Amino acid sequence: MDPAERGALEIRDGVLRKLVSRLVDDAPETARECGVRITGTVPEIDISVRLALRYPAPVRAAAEAVRERIVTEVGRVTGYTVRRLDMTVTALVPRGEP
Numbered sequence: 001m002d003p004a005e006r007g008a009l010e011i012r013d014g015v016l017r018k019l020v021s022r023l024v025d026d027a028p029e030t031a032r033e034c035g036v037r038i039t040g041t042v043p044e045i046d047i048s049v050r051l052a053l054r055y056p057a058p059v060r061a062a063a064e065a066v067r068e069r070i071v072t073e074v075g076r077v078t079g080y081t082v083r084r085l086d087m088t089v090t091a092l093v094p095r096g097e098p
Contacts, residue, residue, distance in 0.1 A: 011078055013038045016045065019077060023070050024051050029062035031093035046084040047074070052091035063087055 017036045024034040035050035047070065053062045071082045 011042075011080075016074070016078070016080075019074065020047055020049065020070055023073050024049060024066060027066050027069055029053055029057055029065050031097070032091070040083055043080045044083040045074075045080050046086075047082055048086045048088075050088045050090050052093050053089055055092040055094050059089060059092070063089060 016038045020036045020038070021034055024030050024036070031052045031054050034052075037048040038045055039048075040046040049066075049070070051066065053059060067085055067087060070085060074080060074082050
C-alpha cells in the first residue's frame with residue numbers, strides 16, 4: 001500500500017508535552033518537575049522548557065546535555081524536527097534533595 005493511502009498521524013500537543021517532560025525529568029542533570037510549552041507547525045516544532053538542575057554540575061554543560069536529549073529523542077519518537085528549544089533554568093538543587 002502506498003504510504004499516502006494509509007492515512008494521517010497526528011500527535012497532540014499534550015502528548016508532546018508529556019514526552020518532553022519525561023525526557024527532562026529522567027535526565028540525571030535535572031531535579032523536580034519541569035514546565036513545557038509546545039508551539040510551531042508540525043513537523044517543525046518549538047519547545048520552551050523551565051527546569052531545575054542539580055548543583056554543583058556546571059549549568060551550561062548540564063543544560064546542553066538535556067537539550068541534546070530532547071532534540072534527539074523527540075525526533076526519534078515522533079519524526080518531528082525541533083526547530084527551536086528555549087530553556088530557562090529556574091533553580092539549582094543540591095544533589096540529594098528531591
